[in-house]
Amino acid sequence: MAENKRHSIDVLIGNVIIGGRNPIRVQSMTDTITSDVEATVRQIVALHREGSEMVRLSVLDASDAVAVPQIRDRLITEGCCVPLVGDFHFNAHTLLEKHPACVRALDKVRINPGNVGFGDSHDTNFARIIEIVGSHDKAIRIGANWGSLDDNVRSRLLAEHPDWPMESILEQAMIRSTLESAAFAIKMGFPANRLVLSAKVSHVPALLSIYRELAKQTDFALHLGLTEAGTGEPAVIASTAAMSVLLQEGIGDTLRVSLTPALEADGEDPRLQEVRVCQQILQSNGLRNFVPTVRSCPGCGRTNRDIHRPMVHLVHTFVARQAREWRTRFPGSESLVIAVMGCVVNGLREAKQADIGISLPGRGSHEDVPMLFSDGESRGGLNGEDSGQCFLKAIEDYIESRFS
Incomplete structure (x- = not known):
């Protein structure tokens, strides 16, 4: 309030x-x-x-x-x-x-x-x-x-x-x-x-x-x-x-x-x-929370838009679909901040500043896999064949662990 x-x-x-x-x-x-x-x-x-x-x-x-x-x-x-x-x-x-x-x-x-x-x-x-x-x-x-x-x-x-x-x-x-x-x-x-x-x-x-x-x-x-x-x-x-x-x-x-x-x-x-x-x-306006906030960068010439755009859409859709169930099962999860960032310029720090976030490699990056962060700490790369589904699983696990 x-x-x-x-x-x-x-x-x-x-x-x-x-x-x-x-x-x-x-x-x-x-x-x-x-x-x-x-x-x-x-x-x-x-x-x-x-x-x-x-x-x-x-x-x-x-x-x-x-x-x-x-x-x-x-x-x-x-x-x-x-x-x-x-x-x-x-x-x-x-x-x-x-x-x-x-x-x-x-x-x-x-x-x-x-x-x-x-x-x-x-x-x-x-x-x-x-x-x-x-x-x-x-x-x-x-x-x-x-x-x-x-x-x-x-x-x-x-x-x-x-x-x-x-x-x-x-x-x-x-x-x-x-x-x-x-x-x-x-x-x-x-x-x-x-x-x-x-x-x-x-x-x-x-x-x-x-x-x-x-x-x-x-x-x-x-x-x-x-x-x-x-x-x-x-x-x-x-x-x-x-x-x-x-x-x-x-x-x-x-x-x-x-x-x-x-x-x-x-x-x-x-x-x-x-x-x-x-x-x-x-x-x-910071007055109430209803669903987890998904932050994402707009993308630029440094991002791989064929990876970044689908990942952002995937996470948004997933959060919107799950939000009502999460509110019931995991009270407090509506205040969660999730980040989906497209490259290493700002992505690493911005992903760290979220409760849980991902920084995608982008063009010209030394990293070739998405980097996962939670609670301000690096959790390593997502090496699975489907990094999107791996990130969704990480979000679910994080919510269950933190808000149960």
Whole structure:
């Protein structure tokens, strides 16, 4: 945990505590039709097994609300105790009132202050939501989003500051909408230790500005996320850039990476990528460990790329495949550092600095076999016919010896 982590109020969500000095939690969201109980349960279980510590699901209408308790029951049967977050827009007050079993089955309710109601109905609907959720001792996330910003708040700011650029109006409107909604909930008697805030935009500098201001003005737990980040590498990079800056400043208690999934391939749900990216962001920032880190050089004219590239790919694939089993059998192995280096220029020392590593001969090297290192000591050359498999065996033996 970062030494400079912002003080925030602990919030219990199901069996998970966020905020305070607790670990920063990984969240994800389903993209199934919630009323399709079978598909939704299958995806929630997959997300949880991948490492999601909370899963959000859309509650669009009555059929979704009716399905939520069924989903909870099925998850219990499957031995999956992940906290569930209901995502409501426009009609939360109606659905929560008509379907109390849905409220009971959820651990947290996400509401959007920009669409709980319009005009005079805004405060009435919002108050009813707070009353219902509060009576069931559930948590609420007040989640503002720039795509559905409260028009009343924006209009007030435009009137107060007609000379401000629209970017500043937007940022301040997001902050004000979030904080005014939180103040309204507290005034209604909703406990601060069941309240989480978020304010998501898709422009990285604006997101940083908004969350820094929220962190200054309140001690409520904060959920991080860059909305509509996109897909593929650009989305991962943008999300990582935003989250890493905030996390290094001690801001954030949970996070979700909002990626448009790739097309499904190899039978794996592409939705799982958002969990892995969250984990990698936290791990790269030194905040949590989930899988062993594999370090490798990029290769250059000194490396033998026909050996180096396949070796790196082999080790990465092996670690990814084994990581979940290792976490269960060998607690602590997720902090392991494994090195695959391509030549002797830096490779020998870099391999030594890892827990276990290999330095390949490279072009023009006096060594003609890969050199194995562990715990800072040379363990000699890998002389077998298949040095890749020899190294994988050495990794397994090392983990079993060190973490058993």
